Amino acid sequence: MDYPEFIKNTSFYALDVSRSAEDQLKGVVENVKKIHQLTNTPFSSFEDLIHKYIAAGLSIFKMETGIVSCIQENIYQVKAVVSPLDAIHAGSEFQLEDTYCREVYETRTVIGFSEIGCHAEMCKHPVYLNLKLEAYLSAPIWVGDELYGTLNFTSTKAREHGFSEHERDLIEMMAGSIGTYLLLQSKEERLIELNKRLKIFVGYVSHDLRNPLGFIKSAAAMGRKRIKSEEHDGSGKFFRKIEESADISLELVSTILDFAALGTGKIVPEIKAFNLSALIRQSMHFFQPLLDEKKCEVDLIIPDDGPCLAMGDENRLLQVFMNLFNNASKYCDESSRIQCSVSQDNDIYSIKITNKIKMHNRYDSDPKASTGFGLTIVQEILQAHNVTFSASVEKGMFSVSFFLLKAD
Helix, strand or coil: CCCCCCECHHHHHHHCCCCCHHHHHHHHHHHHHHHHHHHCCCCCCHHHHHHHHHHHHHHHHCCCEEEEEEEECCEEEEEEEECCCCCCCCCCEEEHHHCCHHHHHHHCCCEEECCHHHCCCHHHCHHHHHHCCCEEEEEEEEECCEEEEEEEEEECCCCCCCCEHHHHHHHHHHHHHHHHHHHHHHHHHHHHHHHHHHHHHHHHHHHHHHHHHHHHHHHHHHHHHHCCCCCHHHHHHHHHHHHHHHHHHHHHHHHHHHHHHHHCCCCCCCCEEEEHHHHHHHHHHCCHHHHHHCCCEEEEECCCCCCCEEEECHHHHHHHHHHHHHHHHHHECCCCEEEEEEEEECCEEEEEEEEEECCCCCCCCCCCCCCCCHHHHHHHHHHHCCCCEEEEEECCCEEEEEEEEEEC
């Protein structure tokens, strides 16, 4: 089929004697500005984007109907439409053969008919016979290397002077922007899905690793207890190394499980009143053996006028204090003091944990070293409580953790 050629811009503007060259140039600039504004607008959804592009195209090309279509297996589906015609609605489906866009689909190019009734072949088209749509301008929408569908504009009124190369370029730019949006949206959705699957997979793997690691740790402990002296054949030290390696692995697995749960949104705080001072003492108790070994003391400074009742998820906040005291216990200097203070100002509790740190190389082989994710988990849990967490090193030797909780 022979398709009408797009008229060169200089010839096209010379055809319209109703407007001066200056006015026509201003019109061109305004049209380019409209497209530029669209391409730089952040759209909340694909539906919002295509409606804005259709509205702009109707204004630029002076047409009556604008459509964004999706074409799959010779089925033409209307994704969005602005039209006075009752026969076309969003979601409507037609055989591709029964649409003007069949020509765009087959040629993969921008096509413009200014007066279909005068075209020997197109005047017999079902669309023309049923709707008498005279003017038609359409561009293919590409998503990567795949033809998604078309952006097209039609009118029952013929175009007196045809379509210019400038108009061809404008609709091609608009279709290109729609295709780019769809491509980025598709990649984002794919990444979100892959990330979700990865987190679920990590959760399953970590959960399955916990039992065998726990068995290894228990078996090593039993083996060490059966040996009267750790120096005997070096077996005691060997079993202790196994225990320490199992401890590190279990801590890493627990951290991964926490991250997997946080990342998939499974951790939703159950906010209710709890005894803050009792929770702090409970978390400190777990690390007393390590503190005794390092000859470290803990100063707990809390209000003495009854229990400190705070609002939050008690189990998740126990994780917070366990992680904070874990870090403080591991990295405090020998024979130093750890201070945990709770102060109240109206309905807000301020919690501050300070300890003198032993400077060390983070890459050393200390078997008690942390995985390094503890503070990140603390931050994630507190963020779920809408609480800001800060951790810092003061004067190069004191580690300070600080956050606020609402009182009951």
